[in-house]
Amino acid sequence: MFVKVAWHSLLNRKYTVLLALISVAISTFVLLGVEHIRHEAKESFSKTVSGVDLIVGARTGQLNLLLYSIFRIGNATNNISWQSYRELAADPKVAWTIPISLGDSHRGYRVMGTTQDYFTHFRFGQNTPLSFAQGGPFSQLFDVVIGAEVAKKLGYRLHDSIVLAHGLGQASFSIHDDNPFRVTGILRATGTPVDHALYVSLAGMEAIHLNWKDGVKIPGRQMAAHELAARDLTPKSITAFMVGLKSKMATFHVQRQVNHYQKEPLLAMLPGIALTELWQMMSVMENTLRLISILVLFSSLLGLSTMLLSSIRERQREIAVLRAIGAPPFFVFLIIQSEALLISLGGIIVAMFALAMGILFAQTFLAENYGIFINHFAVNHQTLGILGTIVVSTGVLGLIPSLSAYRMSLHHGLAVRG
Numbered sequence: 001m002f003v004k005v006a007w008h009s010l011l012n013r014k015y016t017v018l019l020a021l022i023s024v025a026i027s028t029f030v031l032l033g034v035e036h037i038r039h040e041a042k043e044s045f046s047k048t049v050s051g052v053d054l055i056v057g058a059r060t061g062q063l064n065l066l067l068y069s070i071f072r073i074g075n076a077t078n079n080i081s082w083q084s085y086r087e088l089a090a091d092p093k094v095a096w097t098i099p100i101s102l103g104d105s106h107r108g109y110r111v112m113g114t115t116q117d118y119f120t121h122f123r124f125g126q127n128t129p130l131s132f133a134q135g136g137p138f139s140q141l142f143d144v145v146i147g148a149e150v151a152k153k154l155g156y157r158l159h160d161s162i163v164l165a166h167g168l169g170q171a172s173f174s175i176h177d178d179n180p181f182r183v184t185g186i187l188r189a190t191g192t193p194v195d196h197a198l199y200v201s202l203a204g205m206e207a208i209h210l211n212w213k214d215g216v217k218i219p220g221r222q223m224a225a226h227e228l229a230a231r232d233l234t235p236k237s238i239t240a241f242m243v244g245l246k247s248k249m250a251t252f253h254v255q256r257q258v259n260h261y262q263k264e265p266l267l268a269m270l271p272g273i274a275l276t277e278l279w280q281m282m283s284v285m286e287n288t289l290r291l292i293s294i295l296v297l298f299s300s301l302l303g304l305s306t307m308l309l310s311s312i313r314e315r316q317r318e319i320a321v322l323r324a325i326g327a328p329p330f331f332v333f334l335i336i337q338s339e340a341l342l343i344s345l346g347g348i349i350v351a352m353f354a355l356a357m358g359i360l361f362a363q364t365f366l367a368e369n370y371g372i373f374i375n376h377f378a379v380n381h382q383t384l385g386i387l388g389t390i391v392v393s394t395g396v397l398g399l400i401p402s403l404s405a406y407r408m409s410l411h412h413g414l415a416v417r418g
Helices: 001-012 015-045 062-069 083-088 117-121 148-154 202-207 225-230 248-259 271-314 316-324 331-369 381-397 399-414
Strands: 054-058 094-106 109-114 131-135 143-146 183-185 195-202 240-245 266-269
Touching: 001 015, 001 117, 015 131, 015 271, 015 381, 054 248, 054 399, 062 240, 062 266, 083 094, 083 240, 094 117, 094 248, 094 399, 109 202, 109 381, 143 331, 183 195, 202 381, 225 271, 240 248, 248 266, 271 316, 271 381, 271 399, 316 331, 316 399, 331 381, 381 399
Parallel strands: 109 195, 143 183
Antiparallel strands: 054 240, 054 266, 094 109, 094 240, 131 183, 143 195
């Protein structure tokens, strides 16, 4: 009964109620959106690499090693000699390795030198292998495979010619224009940093640097492609390499073996542990965003309470009529509480619908531009906990106008009638 009365009372003040509902919807949208994107972003980052037991690089912080080897962020402090790589890769406990060499770029996108093992053994997501949308892996010296984002942004197709640049950056004046590369494959989109890179063979990476010294091209020392093919193009060093082991039990043994390698200072780290360290560093920002969302919601609910409180004085006649027809003070109290909860529930429904639609339309954009996979919004235990907290908070803050109406109705009930 009191819910029906509250509903009609809200309809009589629809414009004011609509503003309060929109305020609650926006604050709920922010809180649910921050929580959902935070959780999904963490899941997306954890799915960037899968099935790799160790990543080995020059001795540095394990977070730095993770960032430049997987996310292509930052630079290595040093390289690993090819001899050390071959010696460690020959360990009987090692099933496969993927060497990577970084340093060059193409129009702002990183170029990675590697072997065909990268396309065979690298996994992302739930142990998902890489696949080709067009073409296949590089086979010739000056073949290049490009990520889905590179192909889309730069408009490249199979057999197009690409000139690599020495070093990083959007624009470079040191380019390897002597030997352009030919696109032989375009990878399917993965929503990971794989989409934002170009892949060439280690031999190809070595070949374009033969006539360079200290980052500068040597004038008049150009070699034809057939001459380069006849040269020994075994790299002298690589940036890092990924390791897959035959047995997970050997992980810490191999890690200790690499960390105590005598010939040069190396570091072997577990990707999962490095990601945990990354999220620990980001926890301050996460908590800050969460706190801001909670404060926005609190201010919105406080505004709702203020709106209902200010309407009490305007509704003295309505309260007097209810008391005159026999409604007890507690009935008036429940009407105001019902109004607050109806507005809050309406805002929650609008927020959830808006968030579901927003994520639906933003999924592709986030995946292609930021490498973040966001799943469809779904109600889970965490969401229910947040929504329950919002409803309880509405009830608590709704006590302010409800008790005011209760006292007013009690006053009208005790007033002397002439």
